[in-house]
Amino acid sequence: MRPRRWQVxxxxxxxxxxxxxxxxxxxxxxxxxxxxxCLRGHREAFDxxxxxxxxxxxxxxxxxxxxxxDASDLAQDVFLRAxxxxxxxxxxxxxxxxxxxxxxxxxxxRLGSRAQKWTTLDAADRPDFRAERADARLLRGERAxxxxxxxxxxxxxxxxxxxxxxxxxxxxxxxxxxxxxxVGAVKANFFHAxxxxxxxxxxQS
Amino acid sequence: xxxxxxxxFVDFIESSGTLTPERVRxxxxxxxxxxxxxxxxxxxxxxxDDEEMQPSPLFWDHFAAxxxxxxxxxxxxxxxxxxxxxPAITWGSVASIAxxxxxxxxxRATLHAPAPVVSLATHASTSDVVLPVPxxxxxxxxxxxxxxxxxxxxTIDLNWDDVHAAGISAHPxxxxxxxxxxxxxxxxxxxxxxxADLKRKGA
Numbered sequence: 001m002r003p004r005r006w007q008v009x010x011x012x013x014x015x016x017x018x019x020x021x022x023x024x025x026x027x028x029x030x031x032x033x034x035x036x037x038c039l040r041g042h043r044e045a046f047d048x049x050x051x052x053x054x055x056x057x058x059x060x061x062x063x064x065x066x067x068x069x070d071a072s073d074l075a076q077d078v079f080l081r082a083x084x085x086x087x088x089x090x091x092x093x094x095x096x097x098x099x100x101x102x103x104x105x106x107x108x109x110r111l112g113s114r115a116q117k118w119t120t121l122d123a124a125d126r127p128d129f130r131a132e133r134a135d136a137r138l139l140r141g142e143r144a145x146x147x148x149x150x151x152x153x154x155x156x157x158x159x160x161x162x163x164x165x166x167x168x169x170x171x172x173x174x175x176x177x178x179x180x181x182x183v184g185a186v187k188a189n190f191f192h193a194x195x196x197x198x199x200x201x202x203x204q205s
Numbered sequence: 206x207x208x209x210x211x212x213x214f215v216d217f218i219e220s221s222g223t224l225t226p227e228r229v230r231x232x233x234x235x236x237x238x239x240x241x242x243x244x245x246x247x248x249x250x251x252x253x254d255d256e257e258m259q260p261s262p263l264f265w266d267h268f269a270a271x272x273x274x275x276x277x278x279x280x281x282x283x284x285x286x287x288x289x290x291x292p293a294i295t296w297g298s299v300a301s302i303a304x305x306x307x308x309x310x311x312x313r314a315t316l317h318a319p320a321p322v323v324s325l326a327t328h329a330s331t332s333d334v335v336l337p338v339p340x341x342x343x344x345x346x347x348x349x350x351x352x353x354x355x356x357x358x359x360t361i362d363l364n365w366d367d368v369h370a371a372g373i374s375a376h377p378x379x380x381x382x383x384x385x386x387x388x389x390x391x392x393x394x395x396x397x398x399x400x401a402d403l404k405r406k407g408a
Contacts (some may be wrong), residue, residue, distance in 0.1 A: 041281055050272045054265060059257060068260055072268060079272045086282040144255040151252065166252045172215075184212050191211035194248040201251070 031095035038086050046086075050079055053096065056168070057103055060156075064107035065165045066152055074110060078103045093177055100164070100178045108156050151199035158193035161186050206231050218245050263332050308399060315395040 031052070037045035049142050054075065061074035089098050151159060157179065164175045165186075172190075176183045207215060209232055216223045217232045224232070230236045387395070 039282055043276060043281070046276055047269065047273050050269050054268055054272075058260075058268070062258065068258075072260075072264075072271075075268070076272055076275060080275055080279065083276050083279060083282060117382045140254065143251070147251050147255050162252065166249060167257070187212040187215040191215050191245070194252075197248045197252065198244055201248075 018030075027096075028094045032091050033181065035086055035089055035091075035095065038083070046079075046083055048093075049082075053099055054079075056096065057099065059167065060100065060103045060163065061107055063167050064111055064159070066148060070111075074107055075103075077110070078089050078106050081106060094174075097174055100168075100170075100174075101180075104164075104178055112143050135189060146204055147197070150204060152196050153200055154193055154196055157181070157185075158189045158196060161189035162193040165190050173200070206235075209242075210236060214238075214242060214245060218242055218249065307402065311398045311402065313389060314397055315398060 031049065034045045034049050036050070058071055058075045061078065062068070062071035065071040065074055078099070082099055085102070089095065116172070125179050151162060154162065161175060161177050164170045164178065165172070172183045174188045175186045179186065181189075206227075209228065213224060213228060213232075215221075217229070232242060
C-alpha cells in the first residue's frame with residue numbers, strides 16, 4: 001500500500017507537564033503537513049490533529065466553562081470551527097497558537113453572557129489526594145473551588161491572560177498572538193487578573 | 206523612586222530578567238512594592254494549586270470519535286484561493302485577457318469589413334483595362350505568407366485554458382482554419398492591424 005504523505009509520527013506526549021512548551025518546531029511542521037493534507041481532501045488527517053491537540057483544547061475550555069459537560073461541547077465546537085476555517089490558517093504562527101485563538105474566542109463568546117455551572121468531575125476522575133489527610137484534602141478542594149469561582153468572575157481579557165499563563169504556561173508573546181494584543185497589554189491584564197483575584201477571594205471569604 | 210508598573214511587577218514575580226538592576230533593587234527594598242509582589246505571588250500560587258482535572262481516559266476516544274463524526278457531516282474545507290488575489294497575478298491575468306480580447310476584436314472587425322472599393326471610373330473608357338492587383342493577392346498559400354506570420358506569432362503562445370476561462374470558445378486550430386478562408390488582402394489587413402497594435406504596446 002502506498003504510504004500516505006501526510007502521515008506523521010507523534011514523537012512525544014504533548015500533555016507532558018514536564019515539557020510545557022506549546023509546540024516545538026517539528027510539531028509545527030507536522031501540523032502544517034496535516035493541515036495541507038486536510039485541504040487536499042484527506043479528512044483522516046484532521047483526526048490526527050484532534051488527537052494531538054484535544055487535551056490542550058479541552059483543558060482550555062474546562063478553565064473557562066468550569067464543568068466537564070460544557071467543556072467537551074466547547075472543545076468540539078473549537079475543532080469544528082478550526083476544520084471549517086482550515087484554509088485561513090496561513091502558517092505564520094504555530095498551529096497550536098491558531099487553535100488556541102479559536103478556543104479563546106469560542107469560550108469567551110459562548111460563556112461571556114451567562115454564568116457558569118461550576119462542578120467537579122466524578123470521584124474517579126479527580127486527582128489522587130489519598131496521601132493527604134482528609135481535612136487537608138477538604139480544605140484544598142474548597143480553596144480550589146473558591147479560586148475557580150473567582151476566576152470565572154474576572155473580566156474576559158484578564159481571565160484569558162490568567163488561564164493561558166498559569167494553566168497553559170504559555171509565554172506572554174504567544175498569549176499576545178492568541179488574544180490579539182501587545183505583550184505589554186497581556187502583562188498588564190495578567191497583573192490586574194491576579195490583583196482582582198485577591199479582591200474577589202477576600203470578598204468571598 | 207517610582208513604584209513598579211503593572212508590567213514590571215509581572216516581570217519581577219516571574220524573574221524574567223528584563224528589569225534593570227535599579228528596578229530590581231527598588232522592588233526588593235520598597236515596602237509597598239514588596240507587599241504587592243508578595244500578594245501577586247500568593248494569587249498565582251493559589252491559582253496553580255487548582256490542579257488540572259483529567260477526565261477518564263475513555264473520554265478521549267469518545268471525544269475524538271464525536272469530533273470525527275461531526276467533521277464528516279461538514280463539507281470539505283475549501284482550498285486557499287488567496288494566491289489568486291495577489292496583485293501581480295491579478296494584473297497579469299487582466300492584461301493577458303485584455304490583449305486577447307483586443308486581438309479578437311481586431312480580427313473580427315477585419316473579417317466583416319466591406320471590401321475595398323476600387324474605382325473603375327478612370328478606366329471605364331478603355332476596354333483592355335487591367336486592374337493593378339498585387340502579386341500576393343493571388344497567393345493562397347498561408348504558410349508562405351510572411352505577413353500572416355505576425356498573426357501566427359501573436360497567437361502561438363496563447364494559453365488556451367485562459368482563453369476558455371475568459372469565456373471565448375476558440376480552439377487552437379480555429380485561427381488557421383479562419384486564415385484559410387481569408388483572401389490575401391484580408392490577411393494583409395489583419396496582419397497590419399495586429400502588427401501596429403503590438404508595436405504600439407511595445408510587445
